[in-house]
Ligand SMILES: [Fe+2]
């Protein structure tokens with residue numbers, strides 16, 4: 001008797017110890033699937049149960065969430081990657097789990113085949129298929145901090161150590177599993193709350209990105225694509241063991257990278273649409289070429305009336321020239337600029353008034369050498385990086401995401417210190433920012449949906465990126481790795497397929 005007591009005591013101490021450890025690990029786990037797996041596994045360890053099932057209460061039914069069985073080698077739900085296709089259990093008292101959930105009471109059964117109290121036709125059917133023999137059972141309701149039942153933990157076939165002979169669940173086990181079940185219920189609620197909050201946070205950020213993309217029809221899906229490419233690049237580097245053997249990202253670091261991608265251009269919310277969409281030099285909400293057309297046509301009419309047909313013809317040729325020069329180019333010729341100035345200097349009667357053929361502002365826009373934006377407008381575009389900084393500074397990121405803002409705001413910085421908004425150099429630009437800068441540039445170059453630009457062939461895009469690397473703008477080692485592993489092209493393919501053939505940016 002004394003020896004038995006001492007044995008029991010040792011066993012009890014072990015169980016208590018295990019219970020405390022379980023409590024600690026349950027509260028530390030923030031991944032819901034891992035947590036659920038852990039609950040069933042630990043409860044089985046605690047009671048030496050062969051199998052365990054965890055049900056969660058949802059919409060008035062008990063949903064199979066985890067199934068584990070050591071003898072049958074089964075692990076479904078949770079982190080296993082195997083879905084559970086069983087129908088959820090209706091809350092009717094003849095089912096033992098439903099009974100435990102409805103009454104909030106623990107049920108122990110020595111042999112389910114001999115039980116008259118509950119309907120075990122389900123487990124019997126399952127046994128008939130698998131050749132298993134369900135015998136002893138412990139069914140414990142899981143109650144949250146308010147005492148409400150949120151799920152049920154069902155353990156099957158407690159086993160004698162060594163012999164693996166099936167025995168009933170003893171009283172000590174019942175008390176321990178009950179204690180554990182309520183810790184588990186609280187941990188599940190906490191983790192669910194965390195995941196819900198995270199999901200909400202993520203969806204808000206993605207909605208912002210999508211809305212930003214919708215703001216300009218030219219930039220297409222820029223933010224969405226950069227966000228996806230950015231994380232793809234990070235993962236490729238993380239997985240690589242040759243070029244970047246020392247670079248590994250933790251889950252939190254990957255999350256920072258992902259969020260930085262989604263938020264990098266958030267400051268564009270402040271960029272005027274007419275600047276974002278300025279696809280001709282004269283466009284400011286409306287394309288002012290129409291005003292010039294009107295002016296020139298009227299002046300030409302008056303010239304014809306005055307019998308100066310040749311001058312009228314010349315004027316219409318000038319108008320055609322202006323129309324042509326209103327379209328942005330990579331590098332405008334000096335000759336063209338001279339001719340525009342000459343046209344602008346001319347005065348002709350329009351509706352009875354001496355009128356300058358081009359205003360100062362029209363001329364200033366028409367002589368833009370490259371692209372369609374004036375210096376001031378380029379500055380306006382660049383301001384988005386400052387706004388990204390200001391806006392992200394206002395968001396209170398939790399500690400494990402504290403670098404999101406830094407990576408996001410640095411996407412236009414250059415290693416040689418010639419970028420913006422702050423012009424910091426390589427020593428202040430972390431790896432994650434370098435990845436994002438490349439993802440951003442690659443997308444901007446390769447996208448077709450920009451003013452005055454056809455889609456650039458892959459080789460040409462890489463050629464430009466290489467020159468930028470040589471120039472010290474971007475990280476050449478990362479770039480060469482990506483080209484070498486064909487990360488960009490594999491991403492393009494994946495991205496296209498991900499859009500179910502709708503090819504969002506094709
Ligand atoms: Fe940007």
Ligand SMILES: [Fe+2]
Nearest residue numbers: 226264265440
């Ligand atoms: Fe961008």
